Amino acid sequence: MYHKEKSIQIKNSASSLYNNLGVLRIGPRRLTYFTVVHANVVNMVSASWDGLNYSHRQLQSKEPNVATSTSLIIQAAFCVLPSRELLVVTSQKGIQMYESDGSIMVYWHALDTPETPTAQAVFARGISAVWDNYICVGVSSGSILVFDVPSKGSNITLSEVLEEHKEAITDMASECSGSQECIADLVSADDGGNLCIWKSGEEFQLLNKIHGFDMSCSSVKLWKGTVVAGYGTGQIRLYEAVTGILHAEVNAHARWIYSLDIAPFSGLLLSAAEDSLVRVWHLNMTPETNSVEVAHLHNECVTDTQICGAKFCDADGYAFAVTGYDLSEIIRYTQT
Amino acid sequence: MSLKTLPLVFINLGGEMLYILDQRLQAHNTSDDNSEKGVWSDKDRKRVMNDITATMFSKDFVDELLKPQQLYSHRTLKTVLTRLAHASIMRLNPASMDKLYELMLMAFKYQVFLCPRPKDLLLITYNHIDTIRELVKDTPVVVNQVDEMHRKMIEVYSSLSEGEFQLLRQTLLIFFQDMHVRLSLFLKNKVQNPNGRFALSTSGPVPHGIYVPGLIRVFDSKGREVRRSQFPTGGTYSSSVKEGCFELRGDRVITLGVNMYTVHHPEETQTCKAPPVKTNDTPNPLAKEELNLLARLMGSMKDENKSKTETGFWINLFTTDEEEDQASDSRGADDSMFGLISIQAMQDEQAATELAQIAGQFAEQKQPEFTSCTKGDDLLAMMDDL
Numbered sequence: 001m002y003h004k005e006k007s008i009q010i011k012n013s014a015s016s017l018y019n020n021l022g023v024l025r026i027g028p029r030r031l032t033y034f035t036v037v038h039a040n041v042v043n044m045v046s047a048s049w050d051g052l053n054y055s056h057r058q059l060q061s062k063e064p065n066v067a068t069s070t071s072l073i074i075q076a077a078f079c080v081l082p083s084r085e086l087l088v089v090t091s092q093k094g095i096q097m098y099e100s101d102g103s104i105m106v107y108w109h110a111l112d113t114p115e116t117p118t119a120q121a122v123f124a125r126g127i128s129a130v131w132d133n134y135i136c137v138g139v140s141s142g143s144i145l146v147f148d149v150p151s152k153g154s155n156i157t158l159s160e161v162l163e164e165h166k167e168a169i170t171d172m173a174s175e176c177s178g179s180q181e182c183i184a185d186l187v188s189a190d191d192g193g194n195l196c197i198w199k200s201g202e203e204f205q206l207l208n209k210i211h212g213f214d215m216s217c218s219s220v221k222l223w224k225g226t227v228v229a230g231y232g233t234g235q236i237r238l239y240e241a242v243t244g245i246l247h248a249e250v251n252a253h254a255r256w257i258y259s260l261d262i263a264p265f266s267g268l269l270l271s272a273a274e275d276s277l278v279r280v281w282h283l284n285m286t287p288e289t290n291s292v293e294v295a296h297l298h299n300e301c302v303t304d305t306q307i308c309g310a311k312f313c314d315a316d317g318y319a320f321a322v323t324g325y326d327l328s329e330i331i332r333y334t335q336t
Numbered sequence: 337m338s339l340k341t342l343p344l345v346f347i348n349l350g351g352e353m354l355y356i357l358d359q360r361l362q363a364h365n366t367s368d369d370n371s372e373k374g375v376w377s378d379k380d381r382k383r384v385m386n387d388i389t390a391t392m393f394s395k396d397f398v399d400e401l402l403k404p405q406q407l408y409s410h411r412t413l414k415t416v417l418t419r420l421a422h423a424s425i426m427r428l429n430p431a432s433m434d435k436l437y438e439l440m441l442m443a444f445k446y447q448v449f450l451c452p453r454p455k456d457l458l459l460i461t462y463n464h465i466d467t468i469r470e471l472v473k474d475t476p477v478v479v480n481q482v483d484e485m486h487r488k489m490i491e492v493y494s495s496l497s498e499g500e501f502q503l504l505r506q507t508l509l510i511f512f513q514d515m516h517v518r519l520s521l522f523l524k525n526k527v528q529n530p531n532g533r534f535a536l537s538t539s540g541p542v543p544h545g546i547y548v549p550g551l552i553r554v555f556d557s558k559g560r561e562v563r564r565s566q567f568p569t570g571g572t573y574s575s576s577v578k579e580g581c582f583e584l585r586g587d588r589v590i591t592l593g594v595n596m597y598t599v600h601h602p603e604e605t606q607t608c609k610a611p612p613v614k615t616n617d618t619p620n621p622l623a624k625e626e627l628n629l630l631a632r633l634m635g636s637m638k639d640e641n642k643s644k645t646e647t648g649f650w651i652n653l654f655t656t657d658e659e660e661d662q663a664s665d666s667r668g669a670d671d672s673m674f675g676l677i678s679i680q681a682m683q684d685e686q687a688a689t690e691l692a693q694i695a696g697q698f699a700e701q702k703q704p705e706f707t708s709c710t711k712g713d714d715l716l717a718m719m720d721d722l
Contacts, residue, residue: 013513015509038513039513120339121338232502234547245559247555248553248555251547254546256454292554293554326514
């Protein structure tokens with residue numbers, strides 16, 4: 001169903017972090033941007049669709065004090081809003097927002113770090129664009145920071161802090177930005193496997209809370225009102241967002257799932273785990289019977305590699321890209 | 337990221353160090369080596385094991401380790417481990433210490449990489465503690481120290497969630513990133529490929545608590561299962577074996593972390609010539625927090641077991657000609673990775689004094705051929721000579 005294409009070489013290897021691959025397709029310029037986190041650096045590659053041009057850029061984590069030794073980056077993700085696209089980078093120190101090509105940093109938010117280290121690590125993780133003008137970022141305390149983003153310029157402000165999760169946020173996802181009307185437009189997941197479903201607005205509204213099983217949910221997606229969640233048990237669960245009804249459960253992987261992605265136009269689902277496997281599934285919603293079908297389509301094994309990032313490169317799922325721990329390349333697959 | 341890595345790092349790396357030293361000192365039971373003052377008897381070897389273990393598990397050192405803090409650079413870690421290795425009558429030359437560090441790191445990287453569940457990091461650690469306990473079993477005082485540390489570990493780590501353990505594991509994996517030194521024993525057992533990558537199997541039992549892949553279940557709105565189907569997994573998985581024991585004593589079940597070296601096979605503790613690691617060549621000054629940590633750790637290591645009049649015995653740990661060549665070759669490449677510690681802007685008077693004291697301890701134990709320095713003088717030269 002898919003075959004392997006030529007890999008893109010990156011400057012450093014990928015670190016073992018959840019959802020460690022960002023992809024942004026720039027149609028008008030026939031380019032795709034990829035981001036891969038390595039320790040305290042984000043490697044960005046801009047790849048032309050004809051496969052002839054690659055340009056690289058590295059973004060450093062921002063330190064208030066250069067002599068401080070460690071500021072590891074936890075995640076880098078593209079946020080697509082109707083008016084603009086931003087690259088959001090989260091670290092132990094705070095949240096940086098760049099123009100999507102990484103050229104200019106437009107906003108910096110420092111996390112409150114205690115003077116002397118407490119037992120709990122402090123970092124930001126979980127990034128999602130929501131609706132027309134919000135970017136939400138999770139924090140290790142369980143808080144979710146909601147930023148209001150104007151259609152241009154750097155006047156980004158912290159609009160709200162959502163305190164519902166008690167454990168570190170792992171991932172967040174949304175659907176329906178722009179014109180479509182959705183009941184729920186944001187889902188947040190934490191280290192205990194708990195899921196919160198939100199409706200965005202001047203004040204975000206908590207619509208539902210789905211309790212976890214004390215097992216981390218490392219990656220989450222929202223599609224057609226369905227939450228698709230990947231867990232440390234290697235399982236994928238599909239829940240109806242607003243009611244919390246469990247539609248389906250898949251014993252998908254033999255190790256911790258690190259990344260999920262959905263191609264919204266085709267309903268293809270991508271899952272990747274530390275067991276070195278990437279799997280492609282098809283989700284079929286039947287609103288009449290309120291059921292979801294999950295069909296397995298394809299497997300790819302990246303030999304001896306613990307996969308940390310996997311994303312579709314387009315909304316149809318025609319191609320996808322994969323990163324792995326200690327691997328200095330982005331592996332690509334295209335439909336045959 | 338995680339602030340709880342140091343105790344795991346020191347117990348596991350320290351454990352690997354003891355395994356390697358134990359094997360190598362038994363291999364040195366002849367006096368062929370010129371740098372030795374005499375034969376390493378069984379008594380000498382046990383003494384080294386006891387002294388290093390006692391220092392590593394001393395209350396002050398353990399208390400420092402258990403404080404929440406970042407995992408700093410390889411430089412700091414290596415400095416402290418070198419000090420640990422020198423806690424007894426044995427002295428290692430820099431080339432030997434470099435080799436030892438590489439072996440220790442790669443062994444631990446392998447264990448962390450292949451750890452079945454993040455929580456099993458504890459079982460790996462307990463395997464090391466169990467084996468160390470065996471090595472020092474003839475000395476009850478030291479066994480007590482080991483037990484005390486083990487109890488503290490159980491107290492601190494038992495309540496961590498799987499998510500927190502995974503964060504810990506991710507922090508360690510970043511620390512080991514891009515290291516692909518090949519170990520003879522690993523290559524021989526096919527756990528490592530010739531390119532330095534570890535082998536990941538897609539068959540065998542799944543970790544405890546994970547379901548065997550292959551099943552899709554669909555439910556109705558009342559939560560009743562309406563359909564189940566199988567999908568091809570691309571591997572051959574079986575159900576998990578029983579869970580290992582997290583108590584003070586017990587069957588750990590997983591074997592990562594036990595002593596994989598056997599006596600009379602010194603070729604096992606050997607690395608193969610690897611392409612030099614691509615590293616940043618400009619050594620950064622140690623950050624202030626890092627220097628403070630270094631000072632605290634070094635300062636907390638007790639000197640009780642040594643009398644000041646005893647001289648140390650220098651040893652080339654890896655003594656065949658081939659190994660010597662490899663050691664000097666790789667040292668050239670490694671210099672960029674383990675660069676000089678340059679202490680530049682020292683704003684903290686206290687840290688400076690503490691470091692001077694620590695450096696002073698080294699002065700008393702140095703071999704005459706190195707330039708001897710008086711306490712407090714020439715800090716830079718002290719650290720360089722490590």
